[in-house]
Amino acid sequence: MKVLLFGIAKDIIGASVFEVPAQSKYPSTVKELKDVLVVLFPEFNKLSSLAIAVNSEYADENIILRAEDEIAIIPPVSGG
């Protein structure tokens, strides 16, 4: 499972794509993905907010993740 990274998320993980480690259980929902992220990278806990986009839409925590989905971490936005 690949997760796109932007802004400070890229700095925290140190890459522009995060590959969920093959040996770990794959997160099946947005909530589970967030749990994996904050366990592996506690820096995410310090952000003002942490959202996940699935297929380029903001996704609620109960959304189910499928293999073909495009998944991205959306740290606090600051356009404008």
Place this chain on the structure above:
Amino acid sequence: MKVLLFGIAKDIIGASVFEVPAQSKYPSTVKELKDVLVVLFPEFNKLSSLAIAVNSEYADENIILRAEDEIAIIPPVSGG
């Protein structure tokens, strides 16, 4: 005494400058000028408002008019 005319005031009087008739008593204040205008041209009574400018500033009714002043009738403005 010459009075500059704009917009509908020009149409009402039918000229772009109004010369207070020489035989009449010259108005000594803004109030008196307005009184002369509405007596000679009752159409001014039908306007939404009627202001007088003295030396290109809005003038209160009690302002004294002097020979060297630039006087203008300001019918309701509608810029923009």
Place this chain on the structure above:
Amino acid sequence: MKYIEIVDKIDTATAYKNLSHPSSGGICVFVGAVRDFTNNESVVSLEFETYKAMALKEMDKIADEAVDKWQLNKVVVRHAVGVKHVEEPVVIVGASSAHRDACFEACRYLIDTLKERVPIWKKEVFSNKSVWVSAHP
């Protein structure tokens, strides 16, 4: 810096240049243009005339009021005169400030107050008549 002008033709492209400033994070511009219909009647043109010396003085006062109240870095108040057709710009006002609240509020103040106070008169020309706008109640 203030840009206060009565012009024959509004050039919308220059307003941003006038308002750009190193300390301005926000620039708000309003353009008033000729609409095709007024109360369902097709508009042929608008004709604007002004008492220029007084109009410039009033526009300058309004600009000063806005600069003082909202701490603007730059301000534009520019009005066109003459005959204008559908879609042509007739007025442009703009404000440039550190943050966006100030420039939005100031820009609204500029156009609202211009319409109340500045001696400019607009005649709406329709196919069968013409009317001095706001002249009668």
Place this chain on the structure above:
Amino acid sequence: MKYIEIVDKIDTATAYKNLSHPSSGGICVFVGAVRDFTNNESVVSLEFETYKAMALKEMDKIADEAVDKWQLNKVVVRHAVGVKHVEEPVVIVGASSAHRDACFEACRYLIDTLKERVPIWKKEVFSNKSVWVSAHP
């Protein structure tokens, strides 16, 4: 008509052309630009990055919301990415409507909502550090 774009460079002159419409008496445009100081610290540059596919989708939704709510004739939502220096424009939003109330309110909605929802990230670069804006509480 909607103009929704992520661009390398904002051309402020085209926005008015995009927004001009025969039924629009009012056009309101907001430009966000790079300020020289943030909290008294001199800014070297801002760096913008985006999740482009999603940003365009969100900008499009925001534009649709504004068009529906304020009956806009035209709308512009355009954001720049890359490195921007002091006084350069980074975002331009605009609304075109019959009367001015609607275009002012819509323009404010566009920029406020863009800042809340659109996946664009801004890094402030100072001489001795750089900071992702709003990342931390």
